[in-house]
Amino acid sequence: MPATNETLTALEAVLQGLETSEFRGDTRATVPRESLAEVLRLLRDRRGFDLLVDVTCVDYLNYRDARDRFGLVYLLANTTTNERITLRVYVGESDPTIPSAVPLWEGANWLEREVYDMFGIVFEGHPDLRRILLPDEFTAFPLRKDYPLQGRGERHNFPVLRREEG
Amino acid sequence: MAIELPENVVVSKLDELASWCRKNSLWPMPFATACCGIELMATGASRHDLARFGAEVFRFSPRQCDLMIVAGRVVMKMLPVLQRIWQQMLEPKWCISMGACASTGGVFDTYCVVQGIDRFIPVDMYVPGCPPRPEQLIQAIIDLQDKIQREGTITGREFGLAARQQTKRALVELPIISGAPVLSSITR
Numbered sequence: 493m494p495a496t497n498e499t500l501t502a503l504e505a506v507l508q509g510l511e512t513s514e515f516r517g518d519t520r521a522t523v524p525r526e527s528l529a530e531v532l533r534l535l536r537d538r539r540g541f542d543l544l545v546d547v548t549c550v551d552y553l554n555y556r557d558a559r560d561r562f563g564l565v566y567l568l569a570n571t572t573t574n575e576r577i578t579l580r581v582y583v584g585e586s587d588p589t590i591p592s593a594v595p596l597w598e599g600a601n602w603l604e605r606e607v608y609d610m611f612g613i614v615f616e617g618h619p620d621l622r623r624i625l626l627p628d629e630f631t632a633f634p635l636r637k638d639y640p641l642q643g644r645g646e647r648h649n650f651p652v653l654r655r656e657e658g
Numbered sequence: 659m660a661i662e663l664p665e666n667v668v669v670s671k672l673d674e675l676a677s678w679c680r681k682n683s684l685w686p687m688p689f690a691t692a693c694c695g696i697e698l699m700a701t702g703a704s705r706h707d708l709a710r711f712g713a714e715v716f717r718f719s720p721r722q723c724d725l726m727i728v729a730g731r732v733v734m735k736m737l738p739v740l741q742r743i744w745q746q747m748l749e750p751k752w753c754i755s756m757g758a759c760a761s762t763g764g765v766f767d768t769y770c771v772v773q774g775i776d777r778f779i780p781v782d783m784y785v786p787g788c789p790p791r792p793e794q795l796i797q798a799i800i801d802l803q804d805k806i807q808r809e810g811t812i813t814g815r816e817f818g819l820a821a822r823q824q825t826k827r828a829l830v831e832l833p834i835i836s837g838a839p840v841l842s843s844i845t846r
Contacts, residue, residue: 626770627735634769643769648777650737653744655780 495519495577499539506530520578528581529591532566536596541568541577544597547604549611553637561585562611566593583613592618610635676811680724680750681803682712687723687747689740692730694757694789701792711799720746725802727795731759732772744779752806754798755781758788 494517503521504510511522523531535541545567552558560582569576583590592615593600604615605624612633615621623630630646632639663669670678690698701708708714717723720743732740744753755775758764761784763773775781782805783798 630734639769641768647734647769647772650772650778651741652777653741653779 493517493574493576495521495575496573499535499575499577502534502539503531506534518576518578520580522580522582525581525583525590528579531579532568532593532596535568535577539575540570540572541575543569543571544593544600544603545569545576547593547600547607549607549613549635551611551635551637562588562613564590564607564613588612589614589616591616594618609633612636673810674807677807677809680811681806684711684713684725684752684799684802685715685717685723686713686725686727687720687743688716688718688729689726689743690729691732691736692757692759692789694729694760697789697792697795698727698729698756701795706792706796708796708799711796711803713799720744721748723747724751726751726753727756728753728760728775729756729789731764731766732775734770734772737772737775737778740775741779752782752802753780754783754785754795754802756785756795756798757790758786761786764788 494514495512500510500512500519500521503512507523507527513520546565547567548565550563550565552561552563562583562585564581564583566579566581567576568579581590588611590613592604594604594615595617601618601620602624604613604618605621607613608615608618608621609623609625610633622628626634632644632646634643688695688698690696700706702714702716713725720726724747726744726747728740744751753775755761759766759771760775761781763771767773772778776784783802785794785798787794
């Protein structure tokens with residue numbers, strides 16, 4: 493179910509000139525980075541968005557009319573009214589930091605760790621921001637578009653065991 | 659002076675007898691990481707019946723095995739585990755690389771998938787296929803048996819240098835990529 497008018501009014505009360513759009517029954521809103529924490533708290537506490545469905549990221553490198561390098565996507569749902577909303581936040585390459593949603597939804601922990609692992613977005617206030625899928629020694633962020641598909645030789649960087657060495 | 663032998667007595671070399679024992683009692687270590695593992699299980703099950711070739715005793719402890727069957731793709735995070743298990747296996751030991759992914763990386767030509775386990779551990783037999791049928795794996799085991807028979811025990815690797823034995827005992831952590839802290843390289 494798309495976001496209700498009450499939700500959009502509540503958002504517009506804190507964000508003047510809020511950009512919203514609707515596509516096939518899904519409401520999308522673009523939120524500036526500074527007000528993300530406030531907006532998330534408002535949606536959870538006052539509008540009943542009790543479920544953080546997903547946190548993910550898009551790299552807009554070489555993308556036409558891109559507003560900034562990265563676009564973070566927050567999918568929220570209200571499990572009593574089935575109301576859903578998608579928030580999009582743009583962050584730049586030079587300072588890819590954003591406030592963490594873990595204080596609001598405990599489930600954001602591993603979602604944000606995955607975004608950090610793949611894109612290098614730093615979530616401020618995250619209790620345990622480590623890599624989640626890749627080895628700890630990995631030095632790059634492989635889902636960034638400027639990272640080569642076949643890597644930079646990480647997959648070949650292991651000791652070789654020979655037959656005579658047992 | 660000719661020696662009369664009863665009909666049920668066969669004369670052979672001790673070396674060949676030992677090889678014959680070895681090749682017919684392979685104990686596989688199933689290192690199954692993907693869909694090839696399903697075919698590996700089918701090979702061990704009743705229809706294809708790996709017991710016909712004496713290799714049905716799958717053990718999940720590397721210390722009880724002498725044949726490692728790597729079935730499926732191996733990623734960066736798994737390779738140190740694979741190498742450690744290989745080092746934990748007792749001599750004499752052999753390795754079958756089952757399927758396209760284990761042998762070459764297969765279609766997974768990406769940053770985290772190892773492009774063939776033979777880059778990092780020794781491999782005796784390669785099985786093509788995606789995934790290979792059980793018959794192909796059985797063929798590989800038969801070929802490996804021939805190889806074991808030909809190899810013999812005289813040049814057996816388990817009687818090798820003392821230095822090698824020490825290498826095995828001094829099994830330590832395998833370093834992957836040295837240095838490079840993670841948090842300080844955010845802009846890369």
